[in-house]
Amino acid sequence: MAASPDFLARYADGEVAEMRDVICHLEGAGPTALLTITDMASRKAVANWPLDAVFPAHGRRNELRFGASGRSSGARVVVADRGEILRARDLLPGLTARQKRERFNQGKFIGLSTAALGAVVLGYLYGVPLLAGEIVNFVPPTMEKQLGDTVAAQMQKALSQNGGFQVCDPDPNSVANLAINRFANAALKGTGTPFAADVTVIRTSIPNAFALPGGKAFYFSGLLDHTQTADEFAGVLAHEMGHVVHRDGMQQLISTASTGLLIGFILGDMTGLSVAGTLGTTLVDTRFSRDAERNADRFAVETATKLKFQPIGLANLLERVAADDKFSEAMAFLSTHPLTIERRAALEALRPSDDTALQPAFTDSEWQAIKSMCGSPAGSSKSVAPGTTIDAVPAPSPDLNPSGPSDNERQRDKSAARS
Amino acid sequence: MAQGSMASRDGLVRFAADRGELLGIVVRGYLGMLPTLGLYRFWMVTGKRRFYWSHTEIDGDALEYTGNARQLLIGFLLAVVLFLPVYGLFFFLSTQAPEFVLAGYGVLGVILWFLIGYAIYRTRDFKLSRTLWRGIRFDQKGSAMGYALRRFGWSVLMVLTAGLIYPFMAGNLWSYRYRNTWFGDRQFGFTGSWKTIAGPYYAIYGAATAISMAAGADLIVRKDYVMVKDSLIPNWPIWLAGTALFFLIYFGVYFYRAREISRMFSSIVIGDCAVTVVVRGRDMFAQFMLYSAALSGAMTTFITLFGIIIAGILAPILAKGGTPHTADLARVVQGSVLNFIVLLLGYLALLATFAILAEVVLGFGYWKLVARNATITGIDSLKSVRAGPEDQSLVGEGIASALNLGAY
Numbered sequence: 001m002a003a004s005p006d007f008l009a010r011y012a013d014g015e016v017a018e019m020r021d022v023i024c025h026l027e028g029a030g031p032t033a034l035l036t037i038t039d040m041a042s043r044k045a046v047a048n049w050p051l052d053a054v055f056p057a058h059g060r061r062n063e064l065r066f067g068a069s070g071r072s073s074g075a076r077v078v079v080a081d082r083g084e085i086l087r088a089r090d091l092l093p094g095l096t097a098r099q100k101r102e103r104f105n106q107g108k109f110i111g112l113s114t115a116a117l118g119a120v121v122l123g124y125l126y127g128v129p130l131l132a133g134e135i136v137n138f139v140p141p142t143m144e145k146q147l148g149d150t151v152a153a154q155m156q157k158a159l160s161q162n163g164g165f166q167v168c169d170p171d172p173n174s175v176a177n178l179a180i181n182r183f184a185n186a187a188l189k190g191t192g193t194p195f196a197a198d199v200t201v202i203r204t205s206i207p208n209a210f211a212l213p214g215g216k217a218f219y220f221s222g223l224l225d226h227t228q229t230a231d232e233f234a235g236v237l238a239h240e241m242g243h244v245v246h247r248d249g250m251q252q253l254i255s256t257a258s259t260g261l262l263i264g265f266i267l268g269d270m271t272g273l274s275v276a277g278t279l280g281t282t283l284v285d286t287r288f289s290r291d292a293e294r295n296a297d298r299f300a301v302e303t304a305t306k307l308k309f310q311p312i313g314l315a316n317l318l319e320r321v322a323a324d325d326k327f328s329e330a331m332a333f334l335s336t337h338p339l340t341i342e343r344r345a346a347l348e349a350l351r352p353s354d355d356t357a358l359q360p361a362f363t364d365s366e367w368q369a370i371k372s373m374c375g376s377p378a379g380s381s382k383s384v385a386p387g388t389t390i391d392a393v394p395a396p397s398p399d400l401n402p403s404g405p406s407d408n409e410r411q412r413d414k415s416a417a418r419s
Numbered sequence: 420m421a422q423g424s425m426a427s428r429d430g431l432v433r434f435a436a437d438r439g440e441l442l443g444i445v446v447r448g449y450l451g452m453l454p455t456l457g458l459y460r461f462w463m464v465t466g467k468r469r470f471y472w473s474h475t476e477i478d479g480d481a482l483e484y485t486g487n488a489r490q491l492l493i494g495f496l497l498a499v500v501l502f503l504p505v506y507g508l509f510f511f512l513s514t515q516a517p518e519f520v521l522a523g524y525g526v527l528g529v530i531l532w533f534l535i536g537y538a539i540y541r542t543r544d545f546k547l548s549r550t551l552w553r554g555i556r557f558d559q560k561g562s563a564m565g566y567a568l569r570r571f572g573w574s575v576l577m578v579l580t581a582g583l584i585y586p587f588m589a590g591n592l593w594s595y596r597y598r599n600t601w602f603g604d605r606q607f608g609f610t611g612s613w614k615t616i617a618g619p620y621y622a623i624y625g626a627a628t629a630i631s632m633a634a635g636a637d638l639i640v641r642k643d644y645v646m647v648k649d650s651l652i653p654n655w656p657i658w659l660a661g662t663a664l665f666f667l668i669y670f671g672v673y674f675y676r677a678r679e680i681s682r683m684f685s686s687i688v689i690g691d692c693a694v695t696v697v698v699r700g701r702d703m704f705a706q707f708m709l710y711s712a713a714l715s716g717a718m719t720t721f722i723t724l725f726g727i728i729i730a731g732i733l734a735p736i737l738a739k740g741g742t743p744h745t746a747d748l749a750r751v752v753q754g755s756v757l758n759f760i761v762l763l764l765g766y767l768a769l770l771a772t773f774a775i776l777a778e779v780v781l782g783f784g785y786w787k788l789v790a791r792n793a794t795i796t797g798i799d800s801l802k803s804v805r806a807g808p809e810d811q812s813l814v815g816e817g818i819a820s821a822l823n824l825g826a827y
Contacts, residue, residue, distance in 0.1 A: 010480070012554025017603055017804035019480050019553050057483060060473040061440075065483065074554040074806060076483070109489065110462065114455040121456065150520075261506055265499060266457040 007087040009079045011037055011046065014072030022046065024077060026091050035092070037077065047075070054092060056099045064088055066095060117266070124262055129291065132251040132258075141194035141214070144250050148214030151249075155218075166203040168221060168374035176201075176373040179366035183234060184217070187241040187303045195244055199237065203374050207321050211240040213249035221374035226320050233370060234307075234361030235300050235314030242299025248292040297343060301350040309361035311351050315344035430478030430692075430798030434790035441470055442779050449771040461491040467778070468546070475790055477552060478798050485556075486549035494545075505530070532574070536567035540596075547600060555806050561599030569595060586613040586620050593683050602689055603804040611686030619678040623671045627664060634660030673707060674700030680789065691800035696793045706784035713776050721769060 006025035012018065021040040026033055033051040038044065049068040057076060059065035064079040079088045089096055169176055184197030195215030207222040217240040219233075227233045243249065297314070304311035318340045362370065448463025465488040472484035508527065544559035551557075573588035590613040597609040634657050637643070643654040677700040684696035 014554040015806050016802070017553045017555040018802050057485070058469045058473065059481065059483065060470075063473070063481075072554070072806065074551050074556055076551070076554055078480075106462075106488070110455055110458065113458055113492065117456050117458060154520075257506075261503075 005087065005091055007079060007084045007091065008040075008081065009037075009077045009084065009088070011078075012074065012076050013047065014067075014074030014076070019078075020046070022077070024088070024091075026051070047071070051092065051094060054095055054098075056095055056102070064095075066092075121262065121266075124258070128255050128258055129251075132254040135254050136247045136250045139247075139250055144247065145195065145214035147250070147253075148212040148216045151212050152216055152218075168201040168203050174369070174373070175366060176369040179362055179370065180219075180237070183307075183361060184237055184241055186307060187238050188215075188245065190306075191245045193245045197241060197244065199240075201370075201373055209236050209240060211243040211249065213247065213253070215244050217241070217244065223317075223321065224371070224374060227317055227371075228320075229313055229316075230360040230362040230367040230370075231304075231310040231313035232317040233313075233367070234309050235304065235311055236317060238300035238303035238311075239296045239314060241303065242296030243292065245299060246292065246295055248289075248296065252289055252292065293343075294346065297347060298350060301347060304351070304361075307361060308358055310358050312344075312347060315340075315347045318343060427797045428799050430795040432790050432793040432795065433476040433479075434474055434787050435476070436470065436474035436783075436787075438779055438783055441467070441783055442775070444470055445775045445778050449775065453767075458492070461488040461495070464488070464491060471786055472550065475786075477795065480553050483551040484546075484549055485551055486545065490545075533567055533571045536570035537563050539570075540566040543596065552602070553801075555603040555804055557603075558601040558807055559596075559599060560601060561595065566592075566595055582624070586615075586617045589613070589616060589679070589683070593686070597687055601807060602801070604807050605690050605801070605804045608688040608690075609686050610688055611683055615682045615686055616679050619675050623667065623675055626667055626671075630660050630664050630667065670704070673704040676700075677703045681792075684789065684793065689795075689801065690804075692795055692797040694793060694795055696789060698788050698792050702788055706781065706788065709784065710776065710780040713780050714773075717772050717776060721772070725765075 006023050009022055009024055010019045011022040012020075022037045023040055024035055024037050027036050027048075028034055031052060035049040035051060035054065036045055037047040037049070039046050049071065053068040053070050054066050055069055057065040057067050059078065062080070062082065062085075064085045065076060067073070067076050079085050171177065172181075180199045180201070181197055184199050188195070188197055193215075197217065198215050199217045199219060201219045201221065201224065203221045205222045206220050207226055209217070209219045209223050211217040217237070219236065219240075223236070224233075227236070300314055301311040360367070444466045445463065448459060448466060451459035451462065465484075465486060468484045468486065472482040475482050505527070508523075540559070540561075540563040544563065547557040547559045549556075570592060573584070573591065576584045577588060590611055593611060594609040597607045600607040637656055638653055643656060644651045645654050677698045681696050681698045684694055687694040
């Protein structure tokens with residue numbers, strides 16, 4: 001026997017709650033070697049562990065702790081002294097190797113599960129917009145209609161608290177309302193949408209307009225004050241009808257719900273209530289709705305071509321509102337809308353080259369009736385409070401907020417419009 | 420085994436650990452969460468538990484945490500599957516009529532509140548069944564559902580009685596937890612009841628109520644108002660009372676918590692041995708002061724850094740004589756992907772810093788305070804404890820992970 005190859009340790013047999021001082025030494029060599037554990041007090045062997053059954057357990061840094069498979073699961077040898085640890089490691093080289101192997105396996109496991117999660121995230125980022133578009137086809141139009149009614153009711157409540165939700169012209173058969181809904185339904189005609197347009201102009205200083213799932217759309221008097229021509233008004237309405245046709249509100253609802261699920265998974269908070277979760281959801285969802293806005297813009301241009309009015313009015317109005325509202329520009333990266341400048345470029349690119357045969361979307365008398373339906377001053381001198389174009393209401397597809405499509409996308413739009 | 424050594428010997432609890440080591444574990448943990456999309460948190464939690472357990476020695480022998488991260492991850496995945504229907508319900512509700520939505524969220528809130536109790540118990544079970552001391556495993560029996568029901572029922576009573584029932588609730592829940600805790604084949608017991616903490620609790624409760632009532636009654640009877648600018652406000656007695664109430668609660672909390680912890684932990688018995696914990700209020704208070712200092716330090720650093728960055732962005736604009744605007748900041752963020760990533764990382768760093776401080780200062784401090792002030796009398800009686808039946812059926816903490824619970 002070499003000079004003191006044994007080491008001193010504490011030992012628990014895993015059967016009784018007692019630890020004793022022991023001396024461990026190796027008997028034999030190779031795969032059949034045994035670690036013999038001898039009680040220091042009684043000098044009796046208390047256990048024999050086959051060397052290849054020994055596995056490392058987790059202790060603090062300056063401590064070596066191991067058990068043996070096939071023995072009681074709580075059985076442990078604990079080596080605390082530095083010198084003894086060195087001797088034990090010498091005697092049990094398999095232990096160190098096993099520790100390294102385990103660390104490697106843990107690393108591999110982390111890597112694999114991260115890769116799996118990464119695949120889910122990527123699949124999600126590219127798949128959900130597509131999937132939402134598909135899933136939405138399985139949502140019955142009546143359900144979507146009902147959802148729109150619910151949101152409208154919620155919005156009504158929210159606005160009522162801030163000084164009232166007033167329909168500008170409650171008479172459905174007034175010149176203005178008839179003209180608006182005639183136009184909106186003309187925009188929807190031939191698109192195969194199951195929804196009928198239902199546009200309401202309401203009195204509130206917020207310069208916004210938006211569509212709800214199921215055909216309901218709202219135009220705020222705050223925006224009407226900024227609207228100078230019939231074609232601007234028509235452009236916005238056509239854009240909103242684009243959301244109705246594409247069922248964007250419903251799609252967005254579906255993707256928001258699944259984004260919440262994904263972010264919750266990553267952050268480990270399935271309740272999705274944490275701040276980080278909310279921010280994450282917003283950031284990811286921004287991606288989706290910018291696409292939706294671009295498509296709604298395209299629908300507006302197509303409608304303008306179909307009904308023969310000037311589509312660029314939409315861009316003019318957007319710029320006018322944005323100029324009054326630096327704040328929304330500042331918030332643009334969190335906003336759901338492409339930047340105004342970029343939207344103008346896209347609209348310009350889409351519009352047909354010959355605009356000689358164009359005529360306004362509304363007759364003069366209709367437009368006058370619309371413009372005065374809220375009884376607000378003709379001028380648009382009204383100042384806009386910062387941040388007002390960022391939706392004040394829980395609407396699934398808010399509008400007219402600036403932010404942008406990529407260059408090649410614009411390029412694609414251009415070629416699509418030309419063909 | 421040997422009857423001779425059964426003489427009542429005290430076992431001391433030692434916690435000899437270094438905050439720096441824990442700091443390393445959590446910092447590494449949060450950094451690791453970046454490339455792993457958050458998955459590393461299960462390894463971080465495991466690392467933290469190994470740290471606390473392995474540095475806690477009872478009568479000379481350290482605890483060992485035998486759980487691993489994989490179990491936590493699998494438990495989390497199971498909980499996600501369990502949560503999907505709830506999530507679907509949330510989604511469905513959001514599409515319904517407003518009155519229905521409100522009622523639905525209420526019901527879901529109640530379910531969630533109930534599930535938290537369930538999760539607390541499961542977490543405890545997970546931790547105990549993976550704790551080894553002298554080769555013997557701890558365990559939690561009883562039913563998580565039963566515990567959740569009790570906790571839920573008590574919390575309803577808490578609301579109904581404006582908190583007066585608290586000592587009864589605490590006594591009952593502590594008792595349920597400990598009577599179902601096992602060390603090997605030996606069952607824990609709990610000798611405390613509502614009376615254990617009734618004194619300090621009702622003293623503070625009573626004092627706070629007396630101050631508010633006296634001040635309120637005084638105001639009603641004497642109508643002692645003064646005119647400030649254009650509005651009538653109550654005169655100084657009510658402000659004095661408010662200040663007194665604030666200090667009573669602010670300081671009272673630490674001293675109350677210290678009493679509660681000491682008395683409740685000291686009500687735990689394991690067969691012939693008993694736990695004694697003496698935590699002093701001023702030590703609790705000192706811990707919290709340390710935390711406040713660390714927090715303000717971190718906040719100052721962040722605000723300074725943020726200010727420097729903003730100044731760096733706006734300085735060129737000011738130099739040109741322009742008026743800086745929030746839009747300029749947004750433009751920088753949008754300007755490049757790199758800027759955006761830096762912003763996002765900054766935000767995550769802020770969140771992580773708060774979590775790390777809470778862990779390294781408060782969590783560590785609390786563990787240290789309890790462990791170092793604990794004694795186990797008659798510890799030799801534990802020598803006759805034998806291993807209980809194997810129970811490794813628990814997969815993970817599941818719902819607890821999904822609900823974002825489980826500090827240690």
